[in-house]
Amino acid sequence: MTNCNAETGICNLPESSEGAASQALVKAFVATVRYIGDPMCSWCWGISPVLKEVESYCRSRNVDFSVHVGGLRPGGGDEWSPSFKNFLRHEWENIRRVTGQPFGFSLLDKTEFNYDTEPACRAVVVMSELLKGRQRDSQALLSFFSSIQKRFYVDGADPKEPLFYRDLCVEAGIPYEEFFEDFYSAGAKAATVQEFQRCRSWGIRGFPSLVLDLDGRMTPLVSGYSTSTALIQKLESLLGDSPKSQEGEQ
Numbered sequence: 001m002t003n004c005n006a007e008t009g010i011c012n013l014p015e016s017s018e019g020a021a022s023q024a025l026v027k028a029f030v031a032t033v034r035y036i037g038d039p040m041c042s043w044c045w046g047i048s049p050v051l052k053e054v055e056s057y058c059r060s061r062n063v064d065f066s067v068h069v070g071g072l073r074p075g076g077g078d079e080w081s082p083s084f085k086n087f088l089r090h091e092w093e094n095i096r097r098v099t100g101q102p103f104g105f106s107l108l109d110k111t112e113f114n115y116d117t118e119p120a121c122r123a124v125v126v127m128s129e130l131l132k133g134r135q136r137d138s139q140a141l142l143s144f145f146s147s148i149q150k151r152f153y154v155d156g157a158d159p160k161e162p163l164f165y166r167d168l169c170v171e172a173g174i175p176y177e178e179f180f181e182d183f184y185s186a187g188a189k190a191a192t193v194q195e196f197q198r199c200r201s202w203g204i205r206g207f208p209s210l211v212l213d214l215d216g217r218m219t220p221l222v223s224g225y226s227t228s229t230a231l232i233q234k235l236e237s238l239l240g241d242s243p244k245s246q247e248g249e250q
Contacts, residue, residue: 003044003072004043004091005096005224005229006091008223008224008225009043009044009047009095009098009224009225009226010043010206010207010208010209010223010224011038011041011043011044011072011118011206011207011221011227012205012206013070013072013205013206014061015069022073024038027028027068030214030215031063031064031212031214031239032063032064032065032066032212032213032215033054033055033058033063033064033065033066033210033211033212033221034066034068034202034210034211034212034213034218035051035054035065035066035067035068035208035209035210036069036070036071036199036202036204036207036208036209036210036211037067037068037069037145037207037208037209037235038069038070038071038072038073038120038121038122038207039069039117039121039123039124039145039148039152039159040072040073040115040117040120040149040152040159041117041207041208042088042091042092042095042153043071043095043207043208043221043224043225044149044207044208045095045101045103045150046095046098046099046101046150046154046225047097047099047225047226048101048145048146048181049099049101049206049228050225050226050227050228050231051142051146052142052146053137053221053228053232054210054228054231054232054235055138055142057228057232057235058235059136059139061239063235063239064138065138065139065142066138066141067124067128067138067141067145068195068198068199069121069124069125069195069196070121070195070196070199070200070204070207070209071117071118071121071192071195071196071199072117072207073115073116073117074116074117074118074196075116075118076114076115076116076117076118076188077114077116077177078115080110080111080112080113080114080115084115088108089105089108089248090141090205091139092153093155098225099225101153102153102154103153103154104154104155104156105156106156107152108158113158114160116160117159118192119159119160119183120148120152120160121180121192121196122160122183122188122189122192123144123148123159123165124141124144124145124148125191125192125195125217126179126182126183126188127141127144127172127174127179128141129182129191130172130174130178130179130182131144131172131174134173140172140173143171144168144171144172147168147171148168150163151164151168162180162183162184165179165180165183167201202218203218205223206223206224208222208223208224208225209224210222210224210231212235212238212239219233219238221235221238222234238249
C-alpha cells in the first residue's frame with residue numbers, strides 16, 4: 001500500500017523490484033519548473049491551488065512550467081476493505097484540515113473500487129499531446145489535471161470510466177471523440193509507462209514533487225506539500241537573473 005505521511009504532506013511510491021529506468025535526463029528549455037504528481041494522489045489535490053500560483057509566477061518570469069505524471073498506484077490492486085477506506089478517510093480529512101481543499105466522501109460508500117491511478121495519468125498524457133502548440137498549453141493542462149482531481153475527490157466519480165472526461169474535454173476545448181480514441185490507444189498506454197519511467201529517472205519517489213530544470217540539471221524544489229510563498233521564494237533564489245528572464249525583458 002502507498003504510504004502517505006501526514007507530517008510531510010507526501011505520498012511515497014511503494015518499493016518496486018523493477019529495473020532502474022534510464023538515467024539519461026531530458027534536456028529541455030533553459031529554465032523549466034517541472035511538477036510531478038498523480039491526479040489520484042490526495043496531497044496532489046491538496047497542493048492544487050499552490051501549483052496554479054506557481055504556474056502564474058513562472059509565466060510572469062517567462063519560465064516554462066510542465067506537468068508530469070509519475071503513477072502512484074498504476075494497476076491498483078489494493079483490497080477495497082474497511083481498513084483501506086478508513087485510511088483514505090483519515091488522510092482526506094487531514095488534508096482538508098491542512099490545506100482547506102474540499103473533499104467529498106461518497107466514493108467510500110462504494111462496495112467495490114479499484115484504486116488504479118493509471119487511467120487518470122493516461123488522460124493527462126493524452127491531453128498533454130492534444131494541447132501541444134496551443135497558447136498557454138501548460139496552464140490548460142494544469143487546469144485539466146485539477147478538474148480530474150475535483151471530479152474524483154469532491155464528486156466521487158471514477159476516472160476509469162470514459163464518460164468521466166467528456167465535460168473536462170469541453171472545458172479544455174478538445175473534441176471528446178478525439179480524446180476518447182487516443183485514450184484507449186496502445187500508443188497512449190505505452191507513452192504513459194514511459195512517462196512513469198522518466199519521472200523515476202529524475203529521482204522522483206513521492207508526490208507531489210517539483211524540480212527546477214536548468215539545461216537538464218535538476219534541482220529539487222519540494223517533495224510534499226508546500227505553500228506558494230515558500231516555493232516562489234525558493235524559485236527566486238535559484239533563478240536570480242536567469243538567461244531566459246533577461247530574454248523576456250528585452
